[in-house]
Amino acid sequence: MHPSARLEPKVEVSRPTADRVRVCLAGDWRRAGVPSLADVETLLRRDDGRPRVIEFDTRELRAWDSGVLAFAARCEELGKEHGVEVRLGTLPEGLQRLLRLARAVPEAREARRGSRRPGLVARVGEAAQATGGFVLDFAAFLGESLQSLGRLVRGRSAMRWGDALHVMQTTGPQALGIVALINFLVGLILAFVGAVQLARFGATMYVADLVAVATVREMGCLMTGIILCGRTGAAFAAQLGTMRVNEEVDALATFGFPPVDFLVLPRLLGLGLMMPLLCVFADLIAIGGGFVVATGLLDLSSADYVQRTLAAITLESFLLGVFKGGVFGLLVALVGCWRGLRCGNTAAAVGQATTSAVVIGITGIIAADGVFAVVTKVLEI
Amino acid sequence: MDPATAPSKIEIRSLTMAYGDFVVMRDIDVRIRAGEVFVIMGGSGCGKSTLLKHMIGLKAPAAGGVYYDGQSYWDADEAGRLALRRRLGVMFQQGALWSSLTLAENVALPLEAFSGLGPADIRELARVKLALVGLRGFEEYLPAEISGGMRKRAALARALALDPEILLFDEPSAGLDPVSARRLDDLLLELRDSLGATLVVVSHELASIFAIADHAIFLDPETRRVRAEGNPRDLMRGSEDPRVREFLTRGSG
Structure with missing residues (x-):
């Protein structure tokens, strides 16, 4: 036609x-x-x-x-x-x-669904219940991970050390570039901002102290934690989420491998060990950033800068920073794996798991840092 | 229309398929007539799905071309290709339903984009398409919430969304139980008869091939050419080629 x-x-x-x-x-x-x-x-x-x-x-x-x-x-x-x-x-x-x-x-009548929208009160209640369930679920996950760690200590874990080494490789050395870049810039910024304020009192030479203390106690571990949350926590969630969608996690369970031993523990160990090391590295780089500003723009001699830096850093604050880094690392790994393993079975769910891993991870890091600040104040560290 | 005299709907002319330097198949020449069920068969990994990808525009040929009603797909500009693609309905091997959309939304999405119809019409069409494949009542389900066989049927409903003239299937009955596979074959034939569509099916399921094929080609990965062409029943009885006979008799002939 x-x-x-x-x-x-x-x-x-x-x-x-x-x-x-x-x-x-x-x-x-x-x-x-x-x-x-x-x-x-x-x-x-x-x-x-x-x-x-x-x-x-x-x-x-x-x-x-x-x-x-x-x-x-x-x-x-x-x-x-x-x-x-x-x-x-x-x-x-x-x-x-x-x-x-x-x-x-x-027609499968029993299958038919109506779309219903509950009232405001019901929705508030549901949201509250969901939040409570969320917290409990994280506690349960934390418990499972600790049990799994217990199995590892007793030598009965199904974890493969090769997996842990692989995680260390991808989260440690391969993250050096981005950790260096960000922390160098943070060091620069601290030195600049500090110099402007200190110049009013003619105390420019204290820039070294400021950069050293701020970096070692706070910024080094905080920035590294946030970088790794976006880089590695998101990757963990996406990886484990996709494994869920593909039923790989179910396959592990049917062979009798506890998925937590197999998937969570190596990531926890890997990131928990790498984060303190990355923190030390980040501290050095950030102090280097401060050094560049101080010697390049503020007429401080390099010997002065190094000497003041060494004097400003105490062993307690250095160890505190490194310890916080380790805690942040464990937190990022836990949250990433938790969101990944609780992922739904669609492509969109993997996206949601990744998003919530990053959001919860960063919130958790900042909240934990706040707790640390109060505790160290009380203990006068 | 008698298939024997019908004009050719799809023509593949001296098509060579390659991934980089690796040639998968060369010199494929095929004519598929309107209203015919055409089966591409061959062992695993011989390039059946690759050939299908060339036909639906997902992979460009290394040489040669694919023609729909005499019009070259690969020589057309982007608008021409889109217009040609819209006449095709494709069912992918794993269903490839969009997992964040319900079954009804999966069927409705192409309609919303291309049919220009209102939401009420689209809803009715999506409903009737799902009813055709036996999924009445499952409109609001997500693909992850239904079984594998149901997902295949939902994928078929989506392929039918725009009432395409040509339907292409990648292993439609793979992974289905024999009864469901048989029902799907019957459904394909029924759709061909009542809608007058042309069907291209990639398959290595013998029962299904014998049940539905009017015409078939057999791809041979060793010579990288079309090894045999014809009605599979005739090929089984009459082919001189031991490899084709072996395939069609599951190695017992």
Whole structure:
């Protein structure tokens, strides 16, 4: 059929006798949508003597696609609802066969779902319950991880050390570049900001102290923790989440490998060991950044800077920073693995797991740092 | 329409497929007639799915071309290709349903983008398509919440969304139990008969091949050419080629 010869699709509903509704379909109905059901519905709803039969006239129907099929299927349903007989015999042969096919499997009524939106109070309650469940779930996960660590100590763990070494490789040495860049810049910034303030009191030489103390106690481990949360925590969540989607985690469990031993423990150990080392590295680089600003712009001699730095750093604050780094590392690994293992089974769920791993991880790091600040103040470290 | 005299719907002309320097198959010449069920068969890894990818525009040929109604796919510009692609319905091997959308949304998405219909029409069409594949009542389910066989059928419903003239299937019955596989074959034939579509099926399931194929080609990974062509039943009985007979009789002929 030539496209220009296309016949306008038409649907006419008439009532030749009181008990019959005739649906007349005509023209080319391909790619023309679903014929309107409104007229049929109105006729069926009218009170003046309900029709008993719906019949079709398709003599003028030139071509059809699934729009007409959907229409006929709806007519059939309407007929059933209103107790009206629907005569399909005059429909095109192929259409009738498709209708039989669509009818062949009865609707799974028990499966049907309505979309319901609960009220405000119910939603607040559900959210509160969900939050409580969330915290409990993390506690449970933490418990599982500790049990798994216990198995490792007793030499009964299914963990493969090669996995832990691989995690160390990817989270440690391979992160050096980004850790160096960020911490160098932080060192620069600290020195600049400090210099501007200290210059007012003619105390520019204390820039070295400021950079050293701020870096070693706070910024080094904090920045490194945040970098690793975005870099490694997200990777853990995505990795384990995808393994969930692919049923790899279930496969581990069926072979009797506890997934926590196999997947979480190596990541926990790897990151827990690498983070303190990265912290030391970050401290050195950030102090180097301060050194560049101080000697380059503030006329401090390099010997002075080094000497003041060494004097400013106490062993306690250095160890505190490194210890905090280790805690942050464990936190990032725990949260990443937790979100990954609790991932749903769709592609979108992997995205959500990754997002929540980073958000919870960073929030956790900052909150933990706050706790550390209070505790060290009380203990006067 | 009698398939024997029908004009060719799809033509593959001296197609060579390659990944980089590695040639998978060379000099494929195939004519697929309108209304025919055409099966691409061959052992695992011989390039069946690759051939399908060339036909649906996912992979460019190293040489030769694919023609729909005489119009070259690979010589067309982007708009022309899009128009041609819209006439194809594809069912991927693993279903490839969009996992964050419900079944109804999976079917409705192409309709929303390309049909220009209103939401009410689209809802009705999605419903009837799912009913056709026996999934009435599962409209609001996510792909992850239904079984593998149901996912295959939902993928078929999505392939049917735009009432395509040509349906292409990558291993439609793989991973299904024999009864479900048989039902899917019947469904394919029924759709071909009532919609008048042309079907291209990649398969190595013998029962399915014999049940549905009008015409088939056998790809041979060793010579990297089409080894045999014809109706699979005739090939099984009459082919001189031991390898083709071996394939079609599961090694017992």
